Amino acid sequence: MKKTLLLISVVASLFTSCLSDKGDLPKPIVLSDTTVHYNWTIKPIIFNNCASCHGSAGPQSDLTNFTTLQADTTNVVLRITGQGAIMPQSGPLSSGDIGLIKTWVKQGALPN
Numbered sequence: 011m012k013k014t015l016l017l018i019s020v021v022a023s024l025f026t027s028c029l030s031d032k033g034d035l036p037k038p039i040v041l042s043d044t045t046v047h048y049n050w051t052i053k054p055i056i057f058n059n060c061a062s063c064h065g066s067a068g069p070q071s072d073l074t075n076f077t078t079l080q081a082d083t084t085n086v087v088l089r090i091t092g093q094g095a096i097m098p099q100s101g102p103l104s105s106g107d108i109g110l111i112k113t114w115v116k117q118g119a120l121p122n
Contacts, residue, residue: 046114047122048076055107059098076121083115 046052056064056073064073073079079086089097090108103111114120 044113045122046110046117048114048120049122051110052079052114055103055111059100059103059107063099080119080121083119087112087115 053074056079060073062068064070066072066074071078071082073082073086085094086097088094090103090111092102096102102108
C-alpha cells in the first residue's frame with residue numbers, strides 16, 4: 011500500500027512539474043472545417059423535402075438536378091425562408107435545414 015501511494019505521488023509530482031511550464035505544451039488543434047457539402051447535406055434535404063414536386067418526374071423545376079438547383083439558389087432561399095410562396099408546401103423546413111442551405115449558398119453552392 012505504501013509503495014502504491016509513493017508511486018502515485020511520484021507520478022503526480024512529475025505530471026504537475028511538466029505542466030508548470032505551459033510554454034512547452036502543444037497548442038490544441040481546432041478543426042474549423044464548417045463547409046456544408048452538397049452530397050452529404052444538401053442533396054438529402056432536397057430529396058427528402060422537395061423531390062416530390064421538384065424532382066425529375068415532378069411538375070416544377072428539377073431541384074434534384076445539381077445544375078438546376080445551383081442556378082436557382084436565390085429563389086430556393088427566398089421560398090424556404092417564407093418570402094413568396096412558402097416551400098415545401100407540406101410544411102416549412104426545420105430552421106437547421108434552412109441554415110444549412112443558406113450556408114451552402116453563401117459558400118458558393120459548390121458540388122462537393
